[in-house]
Amino acid sequence: MNIKEKYMKKALAQAKIAYDKLEVPVGAIIVKDGRIIARAFNQKETKVDTTKHAEILAIQKASKRLKSWRLIDCEMYVTLEPCPMCAGAIIQSRIKKVYYGALDEKTGAVGSKLNLFRDFKFNHRVEFENSILQKECQNILQDFFKELRSQKSASINKEWVYKWKVGGEIMSKQALSKKVIHLCIISIIIIGIVFTAILFILKYDENGETNMPFLVSKISVISTVDGQDVENPEAKWDKTINQNNDIYVYVEKNVQYNKTETIASVAIENFKVEKNSNKGELKFYKQTQDEKILYKNTDEYLIDSIEYSGAKTSNSKKMEISNQGGIIEFRCANNNIGTYKSNEDTEINYGELLKKIGMNEEDLNATFSFDLTIKLNSGKSFKAENIQLTIPNDNLINEGKVGREINNPEGIVFKRIEN
Numbered sequence: 001m002n003i004k005e006k007y008m009k010k011a012l013a014q015a016k017i018a019y020d021k022l023e024v025p026v027g028a029i030i031v032k033d034g035r036i037i038a039r040a041f042n043q044k045e046t047k048v049d050t051t052k053h054a055e056i057l058a059i060q061k062a063s064k065r066l067k068s069w070r071l072i073d074c075e076m077y078v079t080l081e082p083c084p085m086c087a088g089a090i091i092q093s094r095i096k097k098v099y100y101g102a103l104d105e106k107t108g109a110v111g112s113k114l115n116l117f118r119d120f121k122f123n124h125r126v127e128f129e130n131s132i133l134q135k136e137c138q139n140i141l142q143d144f145f146k147e148l149r150s151q152k153s154a155s156i157n158k159e160w161v162y163k164w165k166v167g168g169e170i171m172s173k174q175a176l177s178k179k180v181i182h183l184c185i186i187s188i189i190i191i192g193i194v195f196t197a198i199l200f201i202l203k204y205d206e207n208g209e210t211n212m213p214f215l216v217s218k219i220s221v222i223s224t225v226d227g228q229d230v231e232n233p234e235a236k237w238d239k240t241i242n243q244n245n246d247i248y249v250y251v252e253k254n255v256q257y258n259k260t261e262t263i264a265s266v267a268i269e270n271f272k273v274e275k276n277s278n279k280g281e282l283k284f285y286k287q288t289q290d291e292k293i294l295y296k297n298t299d300e301y302l303i304d305s306i307e308y309s310g311a312k313t314s315n316s317k318k319m320e321i322s323n324q325g326g327i328i329e330f331r332c333a334n335n336n337i338g339t340y341k342s343n344e345d346t347e348i349n350y351g352e353l354l355k356k357i358g359m360n361e362e363d364l365n366a367t368f369s370f371d372l373t374i375k376l377n378s379g380k381s382f383k384a385e386n387i388q389l390t391i392p393n394d395n396l397i398n399e400g401k402v403g404r405e406i407n408n409p410e411g412i413v414f415k416r417i418e419n
């Protein structure tokens with residue numbers, strides 16, 4: 001493409017704008033020292049003014065830009081042969097040279113009907129060259145009039161002219177439908193974003209963190225009845241009876257979470273007795289370091305919180321949890337739910353102790369709660385508050401021992417917290 005064609009393309013771009021606005025598609029540009037200083041398109045219909053030809057509007061813009069009506073050394077590129085009015089204005093403005101594309105056999109004044117630039121002697125002579133991108137310049141006009149004819153029907157004006165109310169702009173059906181499609185796409189995108197955001201907020205509200213690296217996958221409880229000897233020389237058996245509930249909280253990797261995270265620590269805090277049993281008193285203990293004895297219900301091991309640190313492997317005696325997940329253990333004991341005294345010689349069957357002292361299941365109904373915090377080595381922390389646990393007591397009366405496993409315990413909602 002040569003330089004003339006390059007500039008004519010710019011004039012054609014202006015013609016295209018006119019086309020979309022239902023104007024006869026003619027465009028013009030003015031070039032000075034290799035720079036485009038004005039662009040314009042025909043606006044006769046829009047402005048309801050017969051003088052608003054592309055060439056006139058371009059001359060006005062260039063004069064404004066140069067702050068002079070003399071457009072010396074300026075060249076005009078226009079898609080259609082100028083009419084007598086425009087040719088006159090071009091001579092008056094001292095434009096050096098005009099390049100045009102299509103011929104205008106009906107009203108052209110630069111070669112078709114007459115030639116104001118060549119055949120008449122004025123104070124200024126304008127050079128000219130025609131047929132630059134002639135085909136393209138002709139095609140856009142032909143397409144325009146073809147479309148206009150095809151729209152010709154009884155309701156020509158109603159069908160052809162659409163007013164875009166917001167801008168008050170007049171545009172072709174084509175341009176209007178393009179605009180409508182754009183607006184639809186933008187609307188769909190906006191609705192999509194809003195909808196997704198709402199869904200996300202709702203989901204977060206309901207379930208806390210929706211994609212947790214670690215979860216509490218299971219809580220298991222082993223309850224046993226136990227008697228502690230009381231020094232009493234008068235009775236053969238004198239025992240205080242405790243119900244020991246050994247709790248195991250399983251912290252496991254969430255299989256749906258696909259990034260690598262490791263545990264820095266897991267803490268259980270804020271033990272709260274939600275419902276005490278009718279007899280006895282709930283207390284919380286940590287494990288002993290003794291290999292043989294798991295727990296001792298003595299003040300030395302009482303806890304109001306417990307923290308396991310992340311390690312290579314889990315070790316409950318050292319209060320360590322594998323940084324890939326493991327088990328946190330503690331005891332919730334219901335101490336001193338009754339006493340058993342007897343002078344019988346027979347061995348005590350712990351399974352029958354509760355029955356012997358007249359306990360029933362309801363007496364042992366108890367619920368407690370705690371908070372669980374998981375800290376990760378990446379610096380993130382997640383906390384689940386108020387995890388409720390009801391101590392199992394069925395069968396305890398008859399057998400003195402009961403175990404229960406709660407898989408995927410409900411109501412554990414983790415929320416991201418700041419360290």
Ligand SMILES: [Zn+2]
Pocket residue numbers: 053055082083084085086087
């Ligand atoms: Zn004209």
